[in-house]
Structures are given as C-alpha cells and as structure tokens.
C-alpha cells in the first residue's frame with residue numbers, strides 16, 4: 001500500500017477500527033495487509049492533531065496542506081516527516097493546544113515509529129508487535145528515511161490532491177487548485193527501498209526498562225496510549241516498590257456448601273467454617289455449590305466470545321461514566337487514573353435482571369440468554385451464603401438479604417491477554433470489592449492473588465469450584481468484624497486469562513452502615529453512613545489501589561457513636 005492509498009483509506013474509513021486478535025493492537029478494519037501504514041498516518045494525526053493535517057484551522061479550509069509565504073503548497077505529512085527524518089524539533093509539530101507540554105523523547109519515538117510505518121516498501125515497516133514495543137520504550141528506534149511517496153509531494157508540490165475534512169459519507173472531492181496526483185502516480189514514485197533499510201530500524205532493548213511500567217496496548221488502548229503520551233500524562237501503572245513476598249501455595253479455605261442443606265448440626269458447622277474463613281481470610285473456595293459445570297463453561301465461552309468481537313462492536317459499550325449500567329473498558333476510570341491495567345473488562349448490572357437485560361451486549365448471540373441463567377443462579381447462591389454469614393455474625397439468617405432491599409448485582413468479566421513483560425505489570429491492581437459478596441469464576445489460567453498476612457497468595461484454578469470473597473459492604477455491615485480483603489490479578493506471557501466476578505450488594509439507595517445489633521457502647525460504629533450509590537461511585541472513581549475508599553468513610557471509633 002502506498003501512502004496515498006493509505007490516505008484514501010484513512011479518509012474513507014477513519015472510524016473503522018478492529019482488533020487484531022492475536023497481538024491485541026489496533027488496526028484499521030478496512031485495510032487488508034498494510035494496516036501499519038495506516039497506523040502511521042493515524043499516529044501522525046493524533047500527535048499533531050488539530051491544526052494542519054486534520055485541517056481544523058478554518059483559515060486553511062480544512063485541508064491537510066498549507067501554503068507557505070513563498071506560495072508553495074506544503075503537504076503536512078511531508079513536512080512533519082521531514083522534521084522527524086532530519087532530527088528537527090518534533091515539539092514544533094505538536095498540537096499547539098498542548099502548549100508544548102509533551103515529553104520530547106516520547107514524542108520523538110512516536111514520530112519515528114509513525115514514519116517507519118509509512119515506508120513505501122512494506123518490508124521496511126515494523127510489525128505491529130514492534131510498534132507496540134517501540135511505543136512502550138522497550139525497543140529503541142532509529143531515525144527513519146523519508147518515505148519516497150512523501151518525497152514525491154515535495155517534488156510535485158503543485159500537484160497535490162487535497163482531502164477535505166467532511167465526513168466519509170460525503171464524497172472526497174479533490175480540492176486541488178491544479179492537477180492531481182492519483183495513487184498510481186504516487187506508486188510510480190514509490191519504488192521499493194533497499195533491503196538493508198529494515199536493518200536500520202534495528203530495535204535493541206534499552207539497558208534498563210523505563211521506570212513507569214504498565215505495558216498495555218490492547219484494542220482500546222493504542223489510541224489512548226498515543227493520545228495520553230502526547231498529553232504527557234503518566235498512564236503507566238507501576239508495581240508498588242515494596243511488593244510483598246509471594247507465598248507459593250494456595251491456602252484459602254475450602255467450604256462444602258452442601259452442608260447448608262443438611263442437618264441442623266451440619267448447617268451450624270458450615271456456618272462456623274464460613275465465619276472462620278471470613279474472619280481469617282475474607283476469601284474461600286466453595287464446592288458443591290449447585291451451579292452446573294456446563295453453565296459455568298457456557299458463561300466463560302460467552303464472555304470470551306464477547307472479548308473476541310471486533311473492536312467497533314465492543315466499543316458500543318465503552319463509557320467513561322463509572323456508573324453506566326454497561327461498561328467496556330480497561331482500568332476502572334481510565335481518564336482519571338492515567339494508569340492502565342493489562343486487561344479489558346465488561347461490566348454490567350445483573351439482578352434485577354428485567355431492569356438491565358435489554359442493555360446487555362447483544363453479541364455474541366447467546367450472551368444474554370447464558371448470562372441471564374448464570375446470574376440468576378449466582379444470585380440465589382449469594383443469598384444462600386449471605387444467610388450463613390448473617391448467622392455467623394449472630395444476626396438472623398435473612399438479615400443481610402433484607403438489608404439489600406431489591407439488591408444489586410454487577411458482573412465484571414475480565415480479559416487479560418498474554419503480556420510480554422508480565423513481571424513488570426498487573427492485570428488488575430490491588431483493590432477490595434465495593435459489594436457484599438463476590439463470587440468469582442476463572443478459566444484454567446491462574447492469576448488471582450489475595451493479600452494475606454502481608455504476602456500475596458495465589459488462588460489457583462480448581463475445576464468446578466468458585467471463589468467467594470467478602471467486600472466492603474459486609475465489612476461495613478459487620479462493623480469491621482470481617483475485613484474485605486485486597487486482591488489483584490497478575491498476568492502471564494503465554495495465555496489469556498478470563499475471570500468472571502459477580503458482585504452482590506444492596507440497592508443503590510440503601511444506607512450503608514454497620515448492622516445496628518453489632519453496634520453498642522463497647523462496639524462503636526466504625527463507618528460513617530453513606531448511600532450505596534455514593535459509596536460505589538467513590539470507589540469506582542478513585543485510583544483503584546488498596547482500600548482507600550473504605551478508609552475515607554471510617555470514623556474515629558473513640559469519638560463517634562452510632
């Protein structure tokens with residue numbers, strides 16, 4: 001593909017992106033083969049953004065070119081590429097609204113990779129994988145040669161096809177004040193380049209990795225990455241320096257839930273086992289839970305099917321509003337955090353299902369039906385376990401159930417693609433869940449870790465089991481007797497991990513506060529009351545680290561009363 005062809009396609013298909021299944025980077029859906037060339041142009045658009053290439057400048061009539069004082073028409077990509085090739089001031093090309101507020105090195109890297117992507121000979125262009133690594137600073141990139149087809153615009157500056165800024169539904173009329181070059185002409189000027197040019201791209205790992213760490217370029221993220229890099233935002237999620245030592249065994253308690261359907265002794269023993277697990281771990285594995293294995297498998301498949309949809313289909317559910325009933329994204333609050341997880345997620349409300357069913361993803365075709373069945377079963381299971389937890393706290397069986405009102409169920413499906421540098425990043429940073437109980441299912445790839453006694457303990461995949469953890473709502477309701485436990489997701493270099501975490505909490509308007517039977521003169525309230533909606537919003541909007549949202553509503557127990 002020549003640059004001109006790429007420009008045409010960019011012009012006509014600017015919004016058509018799809019995910020490359022394997023390497024999880026953005027490509028342009030309409031392009032078969034040379035997506036990298038188009039990527040190079042997209043990169044130039046993003047980095048220089050408004051003023052010339054996109055033609056926002058009305059004075060220039062929305063063209064991707066401008067006329068200099070000597071009357072010559074300059075094609076902006078050519079000018080930009082020349083600056084990059086000659087080692088000029090890349091900051092001068094930056095969107096002026098950014099007030100030169102960018103990291104020159106980062107920008108130079110972006111600019112160079114953009115120019116390598118639009119080399120005339122496809123063999124000289126980097127692979128998507130190399131693009132990603134260069135942008136991340138893992139590989140170094142040398143200055144590129146000026147693409148010959150851009151050189152053609154210098155040589156034939158009066159013969160330029162201008163593309164207007166109108167949407168692709170309008171025809172792309174040449175705006176030339178003279179003749180036009182069509183793509184075949186440009187092709188003829190773009191002969192293949194020397195075989196050794198690719199060598200000049202030579203990318204070598206830097207001696208040490210950059211300090212800011214999350215390497216996350218998935219379907220959503222390449223664009224975010226580039227935009228944020230241009231805005232000089234720190235979007236990397238670093239591991240905490242004092243990472244606790246990782247215990248190597250999986251020691252969370254295992255509870256046979258069939259005990260809750262047995263004799264009274266059996267029930268009480270199971271209640272005690274759950275109470276002990278909540279008090280000491282906040283996490284436990286359940287067996288004999290009553291959810292059909294086939295349903296679990298179908299749910300995992302439906303979720304996987306969603307993540308494998310084309311990018312544009314998934315993006316229908318992207319939202320920056322943390323309270324949106326359906327959300328597809330990456331970190332919980334990407335615009336605010338500028339710190340990204342190595343994962344994509346789909347998060348939406350479940351119970352009461354009739355309120356939300358119609359909003360759920362309509363693809364893959366069986367997603368809604370399977371999810372409905374799974375969430376209904378999981379809701380019943382959550383209520384059953386909540387009964388045992390209530391009893392274990394010395395409350396009535398139905399205390400927690402009643403406190404939920406209509407209740408709220410949220411399913412968060414997480415998709416963690418393989419990561420080339422897994423030890424340097426996280427799929428999901430340490431956090432506690434805002435709800436009462438989370439019931440989690442994972443595919444056969446490990447990655448969940450629970451903080452216990454100052455160490456991170458892995459929770460391995462065990463077929464047919466589910467993992468339960470208590471969240472902030474139960475910590476608050478128990479007046480701190482049970483603690484919601486921090487957990488996180490790590491990633492690996494080989495396999496995609498999928499987890500489906502279903503959280504259960506009260507209806508949005510419910511007041512979140514300690515259960516009154518658990519508050520007295522001796523046990524003063526440890527948490528300030530708030531509505532669940534406000535708490536959830538605060539939790540979802542904060543940088544997802546540790547338990548800070550919960551700490552924000554803690555009282556000084558020595559001074560405050562219920």
Ligand SMILES: O=C(O)CCC(=O)C(=O)O
Nearest residue numbers: 412414448488489499501
């Ligand atoms: O992927 C996992 O195992 C953890 C998921 C999780 O903690 C969450 O979605 O809240």
Ligand SMILES: [Fe+2]
Nearest residue numbers: 432433487501
């Ligand atoms: Fe979680």
